[in-house]
Amino acid sequence: MSRKTTLRRTLVGLAAGAALAIGVPLAASAHVTVNPNTATPGSYATVNFRVPTESETASTVKLEVTLPTDTPLSAVLVQPVPGWTATVEKGALPAPVEVDGNTLTEAPLRIVWQADPGVGIGQDQFQIFSAVLGPVPDTGHLVLPAEQTYSDGSVVDWAATPDQVAADDTLEPAPVLYINDTPPTAGHSHGAHATASAAPTAHDAAPASSGDSSGLALGLSIAALVVAAAGAVLGALAFARRSKRS
Numbered sequence: 001m002s003r004k005t006t007l008r009r010t011l012v013g014l015a016a017g018a019a020l021a022i023g024v025p026l027a028a029s030a031h032v033t034v035n036p037n038t039a040t041p042g043s044y045a046t047v048n049f050r051v052p053t054e055s056e057t058a059s060t061v062k063l064e065v066t067l068p069t070d071t072p073l074s075a076v077l078v079q080p081v082p083g084w085t086a087t088v089e090k091g092a093l094p095a096p097v098e099v100d101g102n103t104l105t106e107a108p109l110r111i112v113w114q115a116d117p118g119v120g121i122g123q124d125q126f127q128i129f130s131a132v133l134g135p136v137p138d139t140g141h142l143v144l145p146a147e148q149t150y151s152d153g154s155v156v157d158w159a160a161t162p163d164q165v166a167a168d169d170t171l172e173p174a175p176v177l178y179i180n181d182t183p184p185t186a187g188h189s190h191g192a193h194a195t196a197s198a199a200p201t202a203h204d205a206a207p208a209s210s211g212d213s214s215g216l217a218l219g220l221s222i223a224a225l226v227v228a229a230a231g232a233v234l235g236a237l238a239f240a241r242r243s244k245r246s
Contacts, residue, residue, distance in 0.1 A: 065144050069109065144175045
């Protein structure tokens, strides 16, 4: 085997390992999320909805976020995004709700971001949509279901609650804003949750054993780096042996 061939194989091994290490975490986290995912009761929280495109043939052209009606938000402001039209849709609540001494009978029900013609979030791209929500209700967490529409008409409904995802981690998780509940850690599934004062239970631990995308991604990334490093070492040794023989 020539020196060039040995060196070429070494570089190929490094590139493959690096691509796997980087690509796995991105693929595992490719769902609509809200960041930061925590807020303080009574505050006006600035949140960012991160929207990646998973389709290989279509672009994302619309995002619709549904807001809670049992713990409504009286104020919702959106940040303009070039090429997109943002609309805060308001309507009647199913029942009156007391918020800061005021009785609300209507409130913002959803936020819709619609791409202008010819605009969209393409493959291997993501977009951040920012909003101010408040006052944040004094509750455990807010589930903010998001509907992602593609240019080919397909729709992905990110609507599963933390409890639903804990029971079935194949469901599409909704963005969740944690208030009094403790956000899930990297060792839990993306839908698991627990209150700040609650001790872990067998039910809380179940999602971790049933398959955690974040933990799996981290493990595969580390394994990929190890494989890449091993490939580099073996390639270098082979190259050195070849040099000595020459």
